[in-house]
Amino acid sequence: MLEVVSTAEQFDLVVIGGGPGGYAAAFYGASAGLNVALIERDTIGGTCLNRGCIPAKAFLETAAVNRHVMHAADFGINAKATGIDFGVAQKRKQTIVNTLVKGLTGLTKSKKVTYILGTGSLGANRTVSVQLSAGGTQEVQGRNIVLAAGSVPRTIPGFSAGGPIMTSDEVLMLDKIPARIAVIGGGAIGCEFASTFADLGSTVTILEGLPKILPGLDPDVAAVVVKSFKKKNIDIRTGVKVNGHEPTANGGTTVLFGEGERLDVDAVIVSVGRKPFTDHLGLTGTGVKVTDRGFVDVDGFCLTSEPGVYAVGDLINTPQLAHVAYAEAIVAIKHMRGEKVYPVMYDRVPWAIYCHPEVAWSGPSEGEARAKGHDVVVAKHQFRANSRAMIIGEAEGLVKIIAKRNADGTAGQVLGVHMVGPWVTEQLSGGYLAVNWEATVEEISEFIMPHPSLSELFGETVMSLTGRSINA
Numbered sequence: 001m002l003e004v005v006s007t008a009e010q011f012d013l014v015v016i017g018g019g020p021g022g023y024a025a026a027f028y029g030a031s032a033g034l035n036v037a038l039i040e041r042d043t044i045g046g047t048c049l050n051r052g053c054i055p056a057k058a059f060l061e062t063a064a065v066n067r068h069v070m071h072a073a074d075f076g077i078n079a080k081a082t083g084i085d086f087g088v089a090q091k092r093k094q095t096i097v098n099t100l101v102k103g104l105t106g107l108t109k110s111k112k113v114t115y116i117l118g119t120g121s122l123g124a125n126r127t128v129s130v131q132l133s134a135g136g137t138q139e140v141q142g143r144n145i146v147l148a149a150g151s152v153p154r155t156i157p158g159f160s161a162g163g164p165i166m167t168s169d170e171v172l173m174l175d176k177i178p179a180r181i182a183v184i185g186g187g188a189i190g191c192e193f194a195s196t197f198a199d200l201g202s203t204v205t206i207l208e209g210l211p212k213i214l215p216g217l218d219p220d221v222a223a224v225v226v227k228s229f230k231k232k233n234i235d236i237r238t239g240v241k242v243n244g245h246e247p248t249a250n251g252g253t254t255v256l257f258g259e260g261e262r263l264d265v266d267a268v269i270v271s272v273g274r275k276p277f278t279d280h281l282g283l284t285g286t287g288v289k290v291t292d293r294g295f296v297d298v299d300g301f302c303l304t305s306e307p308g309v310y311a312v313g314d315l316i317n318t319p320q321l322a323h324v325a326y327a328e329a330i331v332a333i334k335h336m337r338g339e340k341v342y343p344v345m346y347d348r349v350p351w352a353i354y355c356h357p358e359v360a361w362s363g364p365s366e367g368e369a370r371a372k373g374h375d376v377v378v379a380k381h382q383f384r385a386n387s388r389a390m391i392i393g394e395a396e397g398l399v400k401i402i403a404k405r406n407a408d409g410t411a412g413q414v415l416g417v418h419m420v421g422p423w424v425t426e427q428l429s430g431g432y433l434a435v436n437w438e439a440t441v442e443e444i445s446e447f448i449m450p451h452p453s454l455s456e457l458f459g460e461t462v463m464s465l466t467g468r469s470i471n472a
Helices: 020-031 046-051 053-070 086-110 188-199 219-231 322-336 366-371 387-392 424-436 456-464
Strands: 009-016 036-040 114-122 127-132 137-147 151-153 180-184 203-208 235-238 242-247 253-257 261-265 267-270 274-276 309-311 351-353 358-362 376-382 398-405 411-421
Touching (some): 009 114, 020 036, 020 086, 036 137, 046 053, 046 086, 053 086, 053 188, 086 114, 114 137, 180 188, 180 261, 188 203, 188 219, 188 351, 203 261, 219 235, 219 358, 219 366, 219 411, 309 322, 358 424, 366 376, 366 411, 376 411, 376 456, 387 456, 411 424, 411 456
Parallel strands (some): 009 137, 036 114, 180 203, 180 267, 203 235
Antiparallel strands (some): 114 127, 127 137, 151 274, 242 253, 253 261, 358 411
16 A cells, blocks of 8 residues: 655654543553644643533532531531632632643653644544634645544523533633522533532532433432432432523523423523534544544444544544543554453443532443343342441432342342442442452452451442341
8 A cells, every 4th residue: 555645754653642542542552652742722631621521629618618617516626618609619620720731741751752732623644723722724644533622511491601501611711609599400510510509508409301310320329329410419300301491680590491490590501411522523534534413433343444543532422531532542443553451341440420419330230231131139228327428427328239130149240330328439348359350259259458447348348248247
């Protein structure tokens, strides 16, 4: 095959988009010996670092500190919350973001990645035209391309961002806490925002069109979240259609929903998911296919229909999780280098929702496992029986394990691990490894958990599936 002669600067790999999938591809590729160019139109780190995961969790931590102060008397500490200076919280959040951005920028230099600030558009022969942020254009060509342009918030008719109407982008720039908030959408992101602002003192209402919030969760796990949210006085309205809103004289708005219902609020957070951002990718003269829903079509190795062109992260129809984008980037790099590699097993990736209480899981729920034809054995245990949970004052939640039933009726391979409760996003690793290593209950019941610890509950739940237990 003849190589196309080009005056564009040549690279082994050109990455369009500097979010988690993009910078992971660039840095992993560079560490594998590739000559890499990374193109980013805004700020390295993408949505996750600048307008998503990181700033949202910084605000969740501010909410957690406020919650701890409110309950300090339970621990014998005479402290009172005298008010929240959200400007300070905003400054702290931005310091975290800036520090991490600086770290990523430093990695482009230490890994000798050519970092180009501008908007990249892919054309024929794997040539990328970059509209430079500083003005002018530049052309680069790669033996391989990774498309990682990410996603943007979805909106609904009549709720374009502006004034009291916000998407996740705008809400993270607030410098004060709205007194009354409507969250449209009861998925993971919506529930994180609802939890955050309820713990910061806002009156929060969730408006969800489906029959329940967090519809993808195992019902036992979702029930804990719903019960906790009701304790926080979060008003959950499910099965309702949002019809529009009417701005009010005080700068707020009245949300119209259901059958003539009205809700006066100071802010509306539209949290109805995200859509792939392909607007500036070009793709003219390539074989890259985009589906009707806007996703770039790829195979199991993240390879598009155009030879040498890959796509990762929110551009493709896979779980919109930063760590999944990391994994896809590694798969793409290994594949383009001809190394032994396996596709991401999307049905076993770790999931985490950072509301309070936290949620984390890997593998199918009980219902999903049964729907796939598995005869299962299930065990679940409550954090209220865990000594460490009682010590830290966070005894709400449970661990649930779904395992295959062996022919003799005993529990065999672990299919799914589902958790809700204190710091479960940090506890999932053992369950994730069990699910992905296709470990059996008999094998992992031998694991020793530290005492006292939150992770003991996972160990106790596994042990109970052997038919014996200590504390359960």
